[in-house]
Amino acid sequence: MKSLEELKKIRERALKNVDIRRSEDGSGIKLLIGMGTCGIAAGARETLNAIMEELQVQDVHDVFIVQTGCMGHCHAEPMVQIDAPGEAPIIYGHVTPDVGRQIIIKHILEGELLEDHLFTKTHHRI
Amino acid sequence: MKKYRLHLMICGGTGCQSQDSNEIIQALRSELQKKGYEDEVQVVKTGCFGFCEKGPIIKVHPDNVFYIEVKPQDAERIVAEHVIKGRIVKELLYEEPTYHEKVEHQGDMSFYKKQLRIALRNCGLINPENIEEYIAVDGYLALGKVLTEMKPKEVIELMKESGLRGRGGGGFPTGRKWELTAQNESKLKFIICNADEGDPGAFMDRSILEGDPHSVLEAMAIAGYAIGAEKGYIYIRAEYPLAIHRLNIAIEQARKYGLLGKNLFDSGFNFDIELKYGAGAFVCGEETALINSVEGGRGEPNAKPPFPAEIGLWNEPTCVNNVETFANIPPIILKGSEWFGKIGTENSKGTKVFALAGKVNNVGLVEVPMGVSLKDIIYEIGGGIRNDKKLKAVQTGGPSGGCIPADKLDIPIDYDSLKSIGSMMGSGGMIVMDEDDCMVNISKFYLEFTEEESCGKCTPCRIGNKRLHEILERITMGEGTIEDLDRLVVLGEMIKDSSLCGLGQTSPNPVLSTLEYFHEEYNQHVVHKHCPSGVCKALKKYQISEEKCVGCTACAKVCPVDCISGEPKKRHVIDPKICIKCGACFEACRFNAVVRP
Numbered sequence A: 001m002k003s004l005e006e007l008k009k010i011r012e013r014a015l016k017n018v019d020i021r022r023s024e025d026g027s028g029i030k031l032l033i034g035m036g037t038c039g040i041a042a043g044a045r046e047t048l049n050a051i052m053e054e055l056q057v058q059d060v061h062d063v064f065i066v067q068t069g070c071m072g073h074c075h076a077e078p079m080v081q082i083d084a085p086g087e088a089p090i091i092y093g094h095v096t097p098d099v100g101r102q103i104i105i106k107h108i109l110e111g112e113l114l115e116d117h118l119f120t121k122t123h124h125r126i
Numbered sequence B: 001m002k003k004y005r006l007h008l009m010i011c012g013g014t015g016c017q018s019q020d021s022n023e024i025i026q027a028l029r030s031e032l033q034k035k036g037y038e039d040e041v042q043v044v045k046t047g048c049f050g051f052c053e054k055g056p057i058i059k060v061h062p063d064n065v066f067y068i069e070v071k072p073q074d075a076e077r078i079v080a081e082h083v084i085k086g087r088i089v090k091e092l093l094y095e096e097p098t099y100h101e102k103v104e105h106q107g108d109m110s111f112y113k114k115q116l117r118i119a120l121r122n123c124g125l126i127n128p129e130n131i132e133e134y135i136a137v138d139g140y141l142a143l144g145k146v147l148t149e150m151k152p153k154e155v156i157e158l159m160k161e162s163g164l165r166g167r168g169g170g171g172f173p174t175g176r177k178w179e180l181t182a183q184n185e186s187k188l189k190f191i192i193c194n195a196d197e198g199d200p201g202a203f204m205d206r207s208i209l210e211g212d213p214h215s216v217l218e219a220m221a222i223a224g225y226a227i228g229a230e231k232g233y234i235y236i237r238a239e240y241p242l243a244i245h246r247l248n249i250a251i252e253q254a255r256k257y258g259l260l261g262k263n264l265f266d267s268g269f270n271f272d273i274e275l276k277y278g279a280g281a282f283v284c285g286e287e288t289a290l291i292n293s294v295e296g297g298r299g300e301p302n303a304k305p306p307f308p309a310e311i312g313l314w315n316e317p318t319c320v321n322n323v324e325t326f327a328n329i330p331p332i333i334l335k336g337s338e339w340f341g342k343i344g345t346e347n348s349k350g351t352k353v354f355a356l357a358g359k360v361n362n363v364g365l366v367e368v369p370m371g372v373s374l375k376d377i378i379y380e381i382g383g384g385i386r387n388d389k390k391l392k393a394v395q396t397g398g399p400s401g402g403c404i405p406a407d408k409l410d411i412p413i414d415y416d417s418l419k420s421i422g423s424m425m426g427s428g429g430m431i432v433m434d435e436d437d438c439m440v441n442i443s444k445f446y447l448e449f450t451e452e453e454s455c456g457k458c459t460p461c462r463i464g465n466k467r468l469h470e471i472l473e474r475i476t477m478g479e480g481t482i483e484d485l486d487r488l489v490v491l492g493e494m495i496k497d498s499s500l501c502g503l504g505q506t507s508p509n510p511v512l513s514t515l516e517y518f519h520e521e522y523n524q525h526v527v528h529k530h531c532p533s534g535v536c537k538a539l540k541k542y543q544i545s546e547e548k549c550v551g552c553t554a555c556a557k558v559c560p561v562d563c564i565s566g567e568p569k570k571r572h573v574i575d576p577k578i579c580i581k582c583g584a585c586f587e588a589c590r591f592n593a594v595v596r597p
């Protein structure tokens, strides 16, 4: 080890593998995805994988994917709910892998809602 | 590399491994593979979560779900339910003993709520066999900062300001010890990490070494830089094979990454570490005895002064610090002395790890800020006393400490307050006792230990502790006299005053403190030949109460020596000359008619 910079570089790289273990402090955005039988049948797993991939491509580290059971609107599965700290949850329905990617690019990174895919719009805007 | 969406952290500490945590890991991996999820879910073997009694433990990230008492056969449903469908396996959740509710998240469990983890910060969070995971959580950043931005004097100054005191038992200010060692000019100096951990109830040092070995290596290098030493030794008991294994891996990885060895961070500073194995004698944890043992001599203490800071290993200035002390150092360097100084009490800064054991609902390793009350530890973190019994006393400090009675539970624990009530912080053993524990027996247990562990170098300790033990033995056999109680005090004080090392200087504490707080119980033993908690077998007298006995014959049927006589539906009687005091009749009687006065 020759310098602090060299150490910090290793740290950056290594952090990517362990960052999801730091979800406890409550600072990150939670992305819930319905993985009940209905969700899986509707393709939730493919959506989930696409979202994971996009997070990696975009190098996003403060979004934590949490699976939940059926969200109670089986007809609109796969469903994705976004919980940002201090904000009202936003729910998307019929989230195909492609829409999943758009959620990361548009919603998470640019703060833009995907109006066409909203399941329920809460009164608060992000 | 693909990013894993779920991390399953499985405890790989000594406690959980002995309960099949390795098999659980294998079962999970093969189950994930079978279902085609091995690329989405990472299975990580970590260090101890502290909740050992409920192990093996699995923590799931990022949902923070905490499973307890997992068995290899549970792997299937964890994968089928939690991994695939996102459904929590309720049966594996922890249930709060006080209000009988299942808890999902670690942070919501009463066991963890009042804890503050500094020394144990990475235990359960990282894979201890992977240096990059340690680096990811700011590992070796403190060493880098020290070597590139600070002078040795500044490091010592920072440590002094932080107020950190040694966690090995003595509570000596760490910065001051470094300063004393740094002041002694010499080409050769040494850092020693004391991992002897001889207190029979303590296992925090083992858990740190198993769960976060790099934090100790990093801190030793920082200490080496501060005092001017290029060589460190870790003195560890050979009975800790897993800790030794993890340390060896960690040292090798650190060397490979250039974090141990020559010219670290291009600063010109060299530092390397070697392990030395101890045979596990309690006295070898005393620093001068430890140094003798590292040199290959007998593990016997020397008189102090001279202190190791002047004349230590191979007669060179040596700084001996405890494992937990070291584990606190990197965060202090990174976050500053002010941050650390805000935690704890006036003269005891930071946190302390305790091995909570005995009659509490939740036993395990707990790390709390200094100044927390015993009551909080026992009733909040510990979840109260088992089976709703009454708390009688708390033993802290192991064989060097004392028993604290129930009416003193409100005191904030730190080095000084514990001392003021006749106990000690010691290395952090904490044993909770209830009404079924006999205080005379407890002190006898500790004296048995010290008598066995005394190195025999000085008379007061070698002979004195033997006599103390004999007197206690006499009392528990019903042969003690009221004069014996005075003898215990006189002899105990004498041993404390005249012994050479800390072992003898503290060994009478368990007796003296129980004599002070539980005098009546001793009196009952010597005057009335009665053991109120019914532990001392020789003092038990089983009798059948005339009023309560209905003559159901249940007792007579279970008595192994047939010493209970009586006709059915008539009062039964025990023949005390034949009775072997086994207690079977006491358990068998459903009318509370058998009494042991």
Ligand SMILES: Cc1cc2nc3c(=O)[nH]c(=O)nc-3n(C[C@H](O)[C@H](O)[C@H](O)COP(=O)(O)O)c2cc1C
Pocket: B165, B166, B167, B168, B169, B170, B171, B172, B174, B194, B195, B196, B197, B198, B199, B282, B283, B284, B285, B286, B287, B288, B320, B321, B322, B323, B325, B326, B427, B501, B502, B503
């Ligand atoms: C009988 C006896 C046993 C001891 N055992 C240990 C031990 O197991 N681990 C330990 O760190 N310190 C032990 N100590 C304290 C050490 O002598 C020494 O004070 C300590 O390692 C210094 O480190 P610290 O300042 O970081 O606490 C023991 C002391 C005595 C008298």
Ligand code: SF4
Pocket: B283, B300, B301, B453, B454, B455, B456, B457, B458, B459, B461, B462, B499, B500, B501, B502, B503, B504, B505
């Ligand atoms: S006090 Fe006991 S252990 Fe310490 S040197 Fe004397 S005999 Fe040995």
Ligand code: SF4
Pocket: B544, B548, B549, B550, B551, B552, B553, B554, B555, B556, B571, B572, B588, B589, B590, B591, B592, B593, B594
């Ligand atoms: S079991 Fe109890 S009630 Fe029955 S005979 Fe024995 S002492 Fe009496």
Ligand code: SF4
Pocket: B542, B558, B559, B560, B561, B562, B563, B564, B574, B575, B578, B579, B580, B581, B582, B583, B584, B585, B586
């Ligand atoms: S204590 Fe045991 S030996 Fe004595 S009377 Fe009861 S059953 Fe019999």
